[in-house]
Amino acid sequence: MTDPWLTLVGLNEDGLEGLAPAARRALDDAQVVFGGPRHLALAEVGDRGRPWPVPFDVAPVLALRGQRVVVLASGDPFWFGAGGSLAAHLAPHEWRCHAQPSTFSLVAARLGWRLEAVDCLGLHASPLQQLLPRLAPGRQFIVLLRDGAAAAQLAQWLVHEGWGDSSLWVMEAVGGPRERCRRLAAHEAITALPADPALAPVAVALQAQGGVGMPQVPGRADDFYAHDGQITKAPARALTLAALAPRRGERLWDIGSGSGSIAVEWCLAGGTAHCVEQHAARADNIRRNAEHVGLQAALQVVHGTAPAALHGLQPPEAVFVGGGFDAALFTELQALMPAGCRLVVNAVTLETQALLVQLHGAHGGQLLRLELSSAQPLGRMHSWQAARPLVQWSWQR
Secondary structure (H helix, E strand, O other), X not given: OOOOOEEEEEOOOOXXXXXXXXXXXXXXXXXXXXXXXXXXXXXXXXXXXXXXXXXXXXXXHHOOEOEOEEEEEOOOOOOOOOHHHHHOOOOHHHXXXXXXXXXXXXXXXXXXXXXXXXXXXXXXXOOHHHHHHXXXXXXXXXXXXXXXXXXHHHHHHHHHOOOOOOEEEEEEOOOOOOOEEEEEEHHHHHHHHHHXXXXXXXXXXXXXXXXXXXXXXXXXXHHXXXXXXXXXXXXXXXXXXXXXXXXXXXXXXEEOXXXXXXXXXXXXXXOEEEEEEOOHHHHHHHHHHHHHOXXXXXXXXXXXXXXXXXXXXXXXXXXXXXXXXXXXXXXXXXXXXXXXXXXXXXXXXXXXXXXXXXXXXHHOOEEEEEOOEEEEEEOOEXXXXXXXXXXXXXXXX
């Protein structure tokens, strides 16, 4: 069995002194060494070093298959590092890895935190808003950030979202001779950090305080979303998500998406979604709602009309139609939905409700009629105000 041509080496801020003998030998024997400029300098590889291309791409490494190559990454190359990106293109016998403690482990060790109870996130190139669904009083986080400016932006965002009392430990160059740690409240950090910026590499430990966490079940308040009135109201939304039955990793087509509230709550449950919406202003609202909770990568907005806009989309595990449903669309969906795919249709008009009754008779499934009323002022008293009855048909392909 031949030796692997590629070696992944975890390198922390203590540089060469922190490497195990086997990692040091691999580095000394390498013909080419890839890494960020900081890692290449720490490893003292001279003209053997090649910085990563921008944007990041593993192709230059793969092009050297057969040569002795080392890739440098912070700590554990398989925790928000290059390891997973490379291993996806390689056979197991082509590479080996010499990992070190991750930055998360080093920070937790400094603070005495139980790492298994901490949310660890790499936000170098990901939106800070990913934190919002996770925030809860007392919850602990360790986040890796691009630079000192990103640490200041994190503090500003926390204050804006009502978490300004949260404690931040701003950590610089953890594990090396330049290590520095400052503890600040988020509302203090918005002025302290711009005046004395943190130097990369930067990690921030966060203990959330002062805000109110997001509800973790479907049916979040309507005013949580940007909308023009075209929104599946919270009680009906909770029932609709129950019918759609989201499972982690599944894909939803949300047709006639309106505000995108169904798709957002589907994605918060761990899925991905394509939102098809014909009105440009509503498509903008869907994007705003996705961005608010950091779902830009999970939720794609398709500005167009069904069924034309559906062709070319990745197959779904579930489909929701909140508006514009008719017999022609159902015929198209039958052709596009894979076996086992779930369909949920909500209707408030008599014509569409009548169609759902017919389809239920022909194809089976579950048919529900939802009648909801809310208490509203009536003079000095209150009375029930009924919403339009909603008929919901659920069916599996």
